[in-house]
Amino acid sequence: MGYEAVIGLEIHLELNCMTKMFCNCPNLPGDEPNLNTCPICLWFPGAIPQFSHETLEKAVITSLALNCEIQKESAFDQKVYYYPDLPKGFQLSQAHRPLARHGWLDIIGMDGRTRRLRIRHVHMEEDVAKLVHETEGRTPISLVDFNRAGVPLVEIVTEPDMRSPHDAMEFIRALRMQIRYAGSADCSMEAGTMRVDANISIRPEASEVMNTKVEVKNMNSIRHLGDAIAYEMQRQEACVRNGEAIVLHTRLWDPDRRMTTPMRGKFEGPCVPDPSVPAIRLSEEWISEMKSRLPEMPGEKVERFINQYGLSRDEAVMMSSERDLSEYFESVVKENIAPRLASHWVATQLLPLIRERQQNIAESPVTPARLAALLSMLAGEEINTSSAKIVLTQLFERKDSPEAIVQMSGFSQVSDKDELDRLVDRVMADNPSAVEDFRNGQAKALGFLIGRAMQASQGKANPKMIREILTKKLG
Numbered sequence: 494m495g496y497e498a499v500i501g502l503e504i505h506l507e508l509n510c511m512t513k514m515f516c517n518c519p520n521l522p523g524d525e526p527n528l529n530t531c532p533i534c535l536w537f538p539g540a541i542p543q544f545s546h547e548t549l550e551k552a553v554i555t556s557l558a559l560n561c562e563i564q565k566e567s568a569f570d571q572k573v574y575y576y577p578d579l580p581k582g583f584q585l586s587q588a589h590r591p592l593a594r595h596g597w598l599d600i601i602g603m604d605g606r607t608r609r610l611r612i613r614h615v616h617m618e619e620d621v622a623k624l625v626h627e628t629e630g631r632t633p634i635s636l637v638d639f640n641r642a643g644v645p646l647v648e649i650v651t652e653p654d655m656r657s658p659h660d661a662m663e664f665i666r667a668l669r670m671q672i673r674y675a676g677s678a679d680c681s682m683e684a685g686t687m688r689v690d691a692n693i694s695i696r697p698e699a700s701e702v703m704n705t706k707v708e709v710k711n712m713n714s715i716r717h718l719g720d721a722i723a724y725e726m727q728r729q730e731a732c733v734r735n736g737e738a739i740v741l742h743t744r745l746w747d748p749d750r751r752m753t754t755p756m757r758g759k760f761e762g763p764c765v766p767d768p769s770v771p772a773i774r775l776s777e778e779w780i781s782e783m784k785s786r787l788p789e790m791p792g793e794k795v796e797r798f799i800n801q802y803g804l805s806r807d808e809a810v811m812m813s814s815e816r817d818l819s820e821y822f823e824s825v826v827k828e829n830i831a832p833r834l835a836s837h838w839v840a841t842q843l844l845p846l847i848r849e850r851q852q853n854i855a856e857s858p859v860t861p862a863r864l865a866a867l868l869s870m871l872a873g874e875e876i877n878t879s880s881a882k883i884v885l886t887q888l889f890e891r892k893d894s895p896e897a898i899v900q901m902s903g904f905s906q907v908s909d910k911d912e913l914d915r916l917v918d919r920v921m922a923d924n925p926s927a928v929e930d931f932r933n934g935q936a937k938a939l940g941f942l943i944g945r946a947m948q949a950s951q952g953k954a955n956p957k958m959i960r961e962i963l964t965k966k967l968g
């Protein structure tokens with residue numbers, strides 16, 4: 494009997510708001526410990542939380558980017574539990590009346606077909622403080638940093654629609670792309686601004702039962718998420734085959750040992766309505782205004798790039814994969830560069846160089862205008878492709894314009910007909926056997942002769958003209 498996995502995700506995202514969720518302290522959790530605090534976010538008794546409008550806007554934008562229905566009424570609850578990083582004894586969250594419901598994202602499944610994965614709801618939540626474990630001499634000590642206390646979060650809860658590590662990883666990639674486009678959160682698993690927990694159970698293939706799930710935490714990259722799910726599927730299948738029961742609990746992914754290890758029994762504290770923050774009531778008009786603030790999202794952009802610029806679907810998907818990249822591409826095209834030439838050079842030449850240098854395309858020294866100047870010389874046959882590639886790498890190191898670099902380095906392409914005529918005559922005279930071969934029907938000898946001519950010109954000859962002249966002379 495084969496088994497399949499049933500996987501649902503819970504994703505915590507730090508919203509990139511200026512302030513915390515219920516006070517005016519800066520939302521900078523990485524600052525010097527306990528710098529960004531006040532009586533509200535130190536959770537002193539009697540301090541009244543003031544709900545930030547920016548949190549609401551960014552949480553709504555995030556939910557809209559995930560195709561959710563914004564609820565006209567939502568409210569905060571107190572999720573009651575005590576832990577040293579939550580000394581007030583409860584966390585403000587939205588357990589009963591979340592901000593948004595019924596979202597979805599499309600992914601490409603392992604079979605190449607589009608699959609729609611549902612999002613059950615999105616709710617707002619304040620982050621807890623951070624525990625730091627150290628030693629003082631030989632004494633282990635634990636410190637609490639309240640910079641993170643009250644940082645605005647949304648939690649995204651999916652339906653258990655995923656069946657494989659592939660599904661979960663693609664879902665997170667799609668989610669990250671949507672939300673980075675919307676601009677409301679940074680979504681970095683590595684930096685901890687996106688934390689993903691996976692609920693995993695297994696069942697016999699083609700069955701509809703929902704078996705006991707295990708929660709896995711502590712994955713800090715998309716790859717770890719996939720590895721942890723794959724490990725957990727195998728572990729649970731081995732348990733079931735051995736006749737052991739799966740017990741509801743939480744496990745941690747250990748990236749060094751590449752396995753999950755048990756952490757604790759799963760504890761869900763009670764949730765009671767919070768009396769201090771008023772219920773949130775949103776009008777239809779306000780929700781429409783938020784919708785109008787969403788930028789063009791990747792799905793629409795792909796279709797527009799295909800229709801407006803004649804890109805292939807793969808090229809359009811590539812150029813739309815990040816908002817900065819799509820804006821860069823369009824700026825190059827606006828300088829009168831053929832869109833497919835621009836897309837090809839950005840994808841195959843520029844991006845690898847940017848990645849090598851660990852730069853960000855928006856801050857690259859190769860601005861859209863400079864790349865466009867280079868590509869326009871290439872398109873106008875003033876330089877050839879191999880020279881253009883060299884000039885491109887130099888644009889990273891030098892402030893000179895592409896035109897100046899071409900001139901100073903002598904990369905200007907030779908397109909003078911008489912000069913090329915003489916060059917071809919010389920190459921034919923030096924390679925009589927290749928000429929002979931071609932005339933005896935060996936077409937590939939032409940490529941050899943073109944190569945020789947390019948070499949003789951130190952790469953500066955116009956390859957198109959060389960081919961024409963050679964073909965003519967060879968008869």
Ligand SMILES: [Zn+2]
Nearest residue numbers: 516518531534
């Ligand atoms: Zn504060």
